[in-house]
Amino acid sequence: MDDNVNTATLAALESACPGLRLTTEAAVLESHGLDWTRFRKPAPSAVVFPESVEQVRQLVATAAEQGIPLVPSGGRTGLSGGAVAAQGEVVVSFDRMRQILGFDPVDRTVTVQAGVVTAAVQEFARQNGLYYPVSFASEGSSQIGGNIATNAGGIRVLRYGLTRDQVAGIKVVTGRGEILEFNCGLVKNASGYDLRHLFVASEGTLGLIVEATLKLRDPPLPAKVLLLGVESMDALMKVFDALRSSLDLTAFEFFTDRALHHVRHANKLPEPFETPCPLYVIAEFDCPGEADEEKAMACFEACADEGWLLDGVISQNDRQVKEMWRYREGISESISHFPPYKNDLSVRISRVPDFLDRMDSLILEICPDYEVVWYGHIGDGNLHMNILKPADVELSDFEARSHEISDKTYALTQEMDGSISAEHGIGLLKQPWLNRVRSEAEITLMRGVKQVFDPAGIFNPGKLLQDTKRIEKSTA
Ligand code: 2HG
Ligand code: ZN
Numbered sequence: 459m460d461d462n463v464n465t466a467t468l469a470a471l472e473s474a475c476p477g478l479r480l481t482t483e484a485a486v487l488e489s490h491g492l493d494w495t496r497f498r499k500p501a502p503s504a505v506v507f508p509e510s511v512e513q514v515r516q517l518v519a520t521a522a523e524q525g526i527p528l529v530p531s532g533g534r535t536g537l538s539g540g541a542v543a544a545q546g547e548v549v550v551s552f553d554r555m556r557q558i559l560g561f562d563p564v565d566r567t568v569t570v571q572a573g574v575v576t577a578a579v580q581e582f583a584r585q586n587g588l589y590y591p592v593s594f595a596s597e598g599s600s601q602i603g604g605n606i607a608t609n610a611g612g613i614r615v616l617r618y619g620l621t622r623d624q625v626a627g628i629k630v631v632t633g634r635g636e637i638l639e640f641n642c643g644l645v646k647n648a649s650g651y652d653l654r655h656l657f658v659a660s661e662g663t664l665g666l667i668v669e670a671t672l673k674l675r676d677p678p679l680p681a682k683v684l685l686l687g688v689e690s691m692d693a694l695m696k697v698f699d700a701l702r703s704s705l706d707l708t709a710f711e712f713f714t715d716r717a718l719h720h721v722r723h724a725n726k727l728p729e730p731f732e733t734p735c736p737l738y739v740i741a742e743f744d745c746p747g748e749a750d751e752e753k754a755m756a757c758f759e760a761c762a763d764e765g766w767l768l769d770g771v772i773s774q775n776d777r778q779v780k781e782m783w784r785y786r787e788g789i790s791e792s793i794s795h796f797p798p799y800k801n802d803l804s805v806r807i808s809r810v811p812d813f814l815d816r817m818d819s820l821i822l823e824i825c826p827d828y829e830v831v832w833y834g835h836i837g838d839g840n841l842h843m844n845i846l847k848p849a850d851v852e853l854s855d856f857e858a859r860s861h862e863i864s865d866k867t868y869a870l871t872q873e874m875d876g877s878i879s880a881e882h883g884i885g886l887l888k889q890p891w892l893n894r895v896r897s898e899a900e901i902t903l904m905r906g907v908k909q910v911f912d913p914a915g916i917f918n919p920g921k922l923l924q925d926t927k928r929i930e931k932s933t934a
Contacts, residue, residue, distance in 0.1 A: 460503060460526075460527055460546030460547055462524060462525040462527070463503040463504075463527070463547070467524050467526055468480065468482070468503065468504050468548075470520065470524060471504075471506070471517065471520050471521070471526065474516055474517075474519075474520040475506075475508075475513055475516040475517050475520065476516075477509070478506055478507075478508060478513055478516070479506065479507040479508075479509075479554070480504050480505070480506045481504065481505050481507075482503070482504050482505075487501070487504075487505060487549075488500055490531055490549045490551055491529075491542065491549055492534065492542055492543075493534040493535065493536040493537070493541040493542060494534065494536060494596075494794075495536070495537060495539040495885075495886070495887060496794075496797035496853075497539070497797075497853070497857050498542045498544045498886065499544060500542065500544060501543065502529065502543035502546065502547050502548060502549045503546045503547065503548055504548050504549070505531075505548070505549040505551055506548060506550055506551065507551050507553055507554045508550065508552075508554065508555065509554045510555075511629065511631070511668045511669070514631045514666055514668050515631050515635060517550065518633065518635055518666060518916075519635035521548065522633055522635060522913075522914040522916055523914075525914060525916065526916060527547040527916050527917075527918075527919045528547065528548055528549075528666075528916050528917055528918070529541060529542070529543040529547045529548070529549045529662070529918055530603070530604075530607065530662035530666055530667075530917070530918060531543075531549045531551045531604075532552055532572070532573065532601035532602075532603050532604025532607070533575065533576075533599040533604055534599075535596035535599050535600045535604070536604065536882065536883060536885060537800050537802070537882045538800075538802075538879065538882045538884060538885030538886065538887045538888055539885040540607070540661045540662065540883045540885035540886065540918070540921055540922075541662075542885070542886055544886075545920070547919070550666060551573075552571070552572045552573030552601055554573065555571035555572055555573040555668065556571060556573040556574050556575070556578075557570070557571045557574070558570050558571075558574060558578070558579075558582055559571060559669065561582070561586060562643075563586065565626075565643055566588060566673065566674045566675075567626050567627075567643050567672060567673055567674065568582060568590075568671070568672050568674060569627075569643075569669060569671045569672075570602055570669065570670055571669055572601060572606075572666075572667050572669060572670065573601050573602075573603065574601060574602050575597075575598065575599065575600065575601055575602075576590075576594075576598075576600050576602060576605055576610075577598045579672060580593070580597065583674045584677070586674070587677060588674035588675060588676070588677060589674060589675045589676065589677045589678055590624070590672065590674055590675070591614050591617070591624070591675055591678075592605065592610060592612055592614070592618070592620075592621050592624060593612045593613055593614055594610065594613060595787045595790055595791070597612075602670050602672070603668075606621055606628065606657065606658055606667050606670055607657070607658075607659070607660060607661055607662050607667060607883075608659060608881070608883040609621050609622050609658050609659035609881065609883075610881060611835065611838070611840065611880065611881030612835075612881075613709045613711060613742075613786075613787075613835060614709050615835060615840075615881075616707060616709055616710055616835070616837040617706075617707065617709070618708075621658065622655065622658045622659070623673075624672050624673050625641075625671070625672060625673075626641060626644070626645075626671045626672065626673050627639065627641040627642045627644070627654065627671035628654050628667055628669065628671070629667075629669035629670075630657055630664075630665045630667050630668060631666045631668055632912070633664075633665060633911055633912035633913055633914055633915075633916055634911070634913065640652070641654045641671075642671075643671040656907060656911075661883050661884065661885060661918060661921050661922045662917055662918040662921065663912065663917050663918045663921060663922050663923060664917060665912065665917060666917070678708070678744070679744040679745070679746045680744070680745055681708060681744060681745060682742070682743060682745040682750075682754065682772060682773050682779065683740060683742045683743075683772070683773045683778070683779045683783065684701075684742075684743075684758065684770060684771070685770065685771050685773075685782045685785065686738065686739040686741065686758075686767055686770040687730070687731050687733075687739075687767065687768040687769040687770065688735060688736070688738070688739060688767060688768060689736060689737070689766075690736070690737070691737065691814050691815065692811055693765075693766040693767075694712060694737055694739060694766075694811075694836070695811055696761070696764070696766050697739065697741075697761050697766050698710055700761050700766075701741050701743070701757060701761075702837075704753055704754075704756075704757045705741075705743040705753065706743055706744040707742065707743050707837065708742045708744065709740065709741065709742040709835075709837065710739065710740075710741050710742075710835075710836060710837030711739065711741075711786050711835055711837070712738065712739050712740075712832075712833065713737075713738050713740075713785070713786060713789055713832070713833035713834075714831065714832045714833065715734055715735065715736055715738075716829065716830070716831045716832075717738075717789045717793075717831045717832065717833045718730075718734075718738060718785065720792040720793050720831065721786075721788045722785075723792070724788065724791070724792035725784060725788050725792065727784060727785060727788075730771065730785065731769040731771075732769070733769065735769060738785070739836075740782060740785065740786045742779075742783075751772070754772065755772070758770055758772070789831070789833050790842075790844075793844055793846060796846040796847045797847055798831070798844035798845060798846050798847070799844070799847070799856070799857070799860035799863070800843075800844055800882070801842065801843040801844070801845070801864075801878070802840070802842055802878075802879050802880050802881060802882040803843060803867075803871055803876055803877065803878060803879075803880060804838075804839045804841065804877045804880035805839050805841075805874050805877075806839055806876075807836075807839040809839075809874055809875075809876075810836060810841070812874070813841075813870075813871075813874050813876065814832070814841065816870060816874075817843065817867060817870060818830075820866060820867060820870055821845075821863070821867070824862070824866055825859065825863055827848065828845050828846065828848065829846045829848075830844070830845050830846075831843075831844045831845075831846065832844075835880075835881075839880070840880035841880075843867075845860060845863065861890075865891075868891045868894040869894065871895070872894045872895060876895075877895050878894055878895050879895075883922070884921070884922045885921050885922070886921055889920065889921065889922065889923075889924065892922070892923070901923070904922075905923055908923055
């Protein structure tokens with residue numbers, strides 16, 4: 459248990475927050491103390507389930523006074539340990555704050571509580587003739603608060619941007635116990651620092667996001683998908699350039715033959731092509747009419763004539779669109795049992811082939827015995843590198859080895875001006891390497907920002923930034 463959390467402080471928390479549901483039930487501690495990270499054991503002291511903004515405020519005020527560390531928890535689908543509570547913290551779950559609070563068809567915004575699931579926002583938008591574009595495999599469980607706290611990306615960033623680009627306003631509770639509302643749904647607002655954006659990707663370290671106003675878009679046009687096989691990264695980038703110039707792309711994703719092997723095996727999917735290819739692409743594009751399909755076919759043939767494509771197929775209906783996406787969207791789950799050491803890297807799009815090439819050589823040099831599975835959102839420069847644990851290697855040995863690999867691969871990422879987290883966050887797992895992608899001066903400023911919003915250092919200690927010193931428990 460954390461030094462500051464004991465039966466007496468938990469009782470104080472309960473009495474200061476009337477009606478707050480607090481549990482220390484072992485099964486709930488186990489389930490809510492962990493995200494999809496496989497390298498930590500959950501050990502929270504308690505899990506609380508606030509139901510209103512006022513209850514969150516009371517909770518935060520008491521936690522700040524008592525020095526109780528709080529770990530915000532959404533759908534717990536994160537992959538960097540941002541929602542792990544392994545040190546006796548109190549987990550704050552938003553499972554009971556799942557209301558859609560308002561919809562404005564003129565502003566085209568929806569206001570939701572933090573615990574609303576991403577897919578529920580998508581569905582709400584659809585029912586109102588609009589569209590919420592953030593989409594990824596875990597959208598059925600992940601919550602909006604968590605999406606904002608990690609600036610979730612997904613498969614359509616190429617067209618619509620990240621979660622950051624959908625946030626028109628947020629309400630937060632800061633470590634000073636204040637309820638603040640940022641930007642209030644405005645499109646234009648030039649009144650100084652945009653504090654809303656400080657909370658996007660803050661990983662729960664500045665305060666608790668309790669509500670959000672999200673932009674909705676025009677419903678998408680009918681889409682088609684091209685599933686392509688290519689020989690090399692150079693050819694793949696040429697195909698990307700050609701498709702991007704002549705089609706309205708909404709997604710451009712890639713995966714390797716190893717990724718295909720795992721996703722096919724786990725989901726009993728057929729080989730997409732007669733002859734296996736080293737690399738595969740899923741390209742989705744707007745295709746409202748026959749002319750668009752003809753344009754796509756012409757582009758496909760031009761790429762084939764150039765020798766850039768080994769094979770390819772275009773979807774004929776919506777069912778096939780879904781089937782083709784399964785090859786990409788099912789990869790992460792298909793390898794989760796190994797478990798993999800996950801990396802979520804990005805470089806500028808133009809540097810992707812060089813980066814992959816150098817990474818592959820480096821990994822071959824440092825761990826030729828490990829299987830590496832690459833896939834990702836190549837259209838925005840985000841590559842997921844998953845290193846699979848061999849069955850005969852202990853988890854702790856594998857983790858230690860993965861650390862050595864990270865030291866080297868992140869040095870290369872730094873050399874190429876990339877990022878060690880494109881969309882999953884720094885969390886707990888990538889924290890030791892933050893200084894590979896953020897300068898000392900930047901980290902000092904980030905710590906300063908944290909100090910302003912969270913003077914007691916209660917929010918998500920140890921995540922993103924190293925544990926800042928907490929104030930001593932109040933003796934008053
Ligand atoms: C994806 O793009 C997710 O599929 C998960 O971001 C990535 O499993 C991963 O490494
Ligand atoms: Zn991803």
